[in-house]
Amino acid sequence: MSVAYPSARQRLQGTGRSLLSMPFAYVGTVALLTVAYMTTPALVSPMLLLLIVRQAVPLAIAVIGQSLCVRVLSLDLSIGGVILAVSYILTSGIVRYPEPVLLIICIFFGACIGALNAFFIVRIKASSVIVTLAMALILSGIVISLSQLRAPGDAPALLRYIGQARWGIVPIAPFVWLALFIPIGLFLRFSVFGRYVDAIGANPQAALLSGIPYARIVTIAHILSGVLAVFSAFVLVGFVGAGSLDIGRDLPLNSLVAVILGGVTFGSGRGGAFGPAVAAFMLTFSFNLLTSLGLGEPAKLMLQGAIIAVAAASYSAQRRY
Numbered sequence: 001m002s003v004a005y006p007s008a009r010q011r012l013q014g015t016g017r018s019l020l021s022m023p024f025a026y027v028g029t030v031a032l033l034t035v036a037y038m039t040t041p042a043l044v045s046p047m048l049l050l051l052i053v054r055q056a057v058p059l060a061i062a063v064i065g066q067s068l069c070v071r072v073l074s075l076d077l078s079i080g081g082v083i084l085a086v087s088y089i090l091t092s093g094i095v096r097y098p099e100p101v102l103l104i105i106c107i108f109f110g111a112c113i114g115a116l117n118a119f120f121i122v123r124i125k126a127s128s129v130i131v132t133l134a135m136a137l138i139l140s141g142i143v144i145s146l147s148q149l150r151a152p153g154d155a156p157a158l159l160r161y162i163g164q165a166r167w168g169i170v171p172i173a174p175f176v177w178l179a180l181f182i183p184i185g186l187f188l189r190f191s192v193f194g195r196y197v198d199a200i201g202a203n204p205q206a207a208l209l210s211g212i213p214y215a216r217i218v219t220i221a222h223i224l225s226g227v228l229a230v231f232s233a234f235v236l237v238g239f240v241g242a243g244s245l246d247i248g249r250d251l252p253l254n255s256l257v258a259v260i261l262g263g264v265t266f267g268s269g270r271g272g273a274f275g276p277a278v279a280a281f282m283l284t285f286s287f288n289l290l291t292s293l294g295l296g297e298p299a300k301l302m303l304q305g306a307i308i309a310v311a312a313a314s315y316s317a318q319r320r321y
Contacts, residue, residue, distance in 0.1 A: 053281060071201045082230060087243045107230050111226055253304070
């Protein structure tokens with residue numbers, strides 16, 4: 001009995017489909033590391049790679065929440081506003097409580113912002129883009145107004161330790177990401193909530209007709225996104241060491257790009273948790289590579305635009321396959 005082996009063309013087509021179905025973040029990260037090894041080998045040394053991983057932690061944490069919102073066909077552009085507000089609460093002294101109490105207040109604040117976003121999206125049926133962008137602008141305006149009375153100051157000592165300290169050559173900050181990533185990933189993988197998220201992403205109308213609590217799932221997703229934005233602010237403020245009115249400005253857009261590059265797509269229940277995290281590292285590494293090559297802010301902006309274009313192309317390709 002003869003066995004039919006695939007032709008070279010069929011093998012090539014199968015390889016092409018496999019590459020297109022793979023999140024672009026994996027291919028892009030390998031390509032960037034290769035370019036860095038050929039142009040600036042010092043950038044891929046273990047010490048510098050660990051430092052870049054530490055820089056990527058705030059984005060990687062925000063990406064977890066953004067990914068969850070995208071998987072239920074929503075968006076969260078209020079991340080930057082939440083980070084700015086948390087930074088101001090922690091560093092301005094406008095709220096005078098011990099550091100642990102301030103951290104709890106900030107977590108509660110992030111949950112409230114997420115719940116408020118979800119209320120307008122689910123109950124009022126407003127666009128998630130408009131609602132969350134408006135929330136970011138409102139929070140930013142409040143912080144800028146308050147900063148005229150009391151400017152941001154130094155970060156709490158505990159957050160500076162988390163953001164800057166190392167165990168040997170290993171930074172502490174990535175362990176904060178792991179402490180959030182692992183339980184959330186396992187929860188989404190094995191819980192009923194995770195199956196509901198996949199069902200809503202695959203077909204929201206069918207999920208609603210089948211009795212899945214759509215409003216509750218979307219609300220929880222936005223609350224988790226708000227809380228994760230707070231943890232992202234904790235690490236970012238600790239890493240910078242002080243509050244700023246520009247802190248976290250790029251995170252909403254970069255988190256959305258990282259989610260798409262990591263393989264999470266609108267209208268699809270698929271999309272793992274690790275791909276967006278790799279994309280967060282890829283974006284952070286690309287900006288460091290530009291700096292090492294002596295290219296400034298204009299080049300960074302052009303790269304961001306190019307990455308967004310690649311993300312859109314990757315999204316279209318994944319929908320076809």
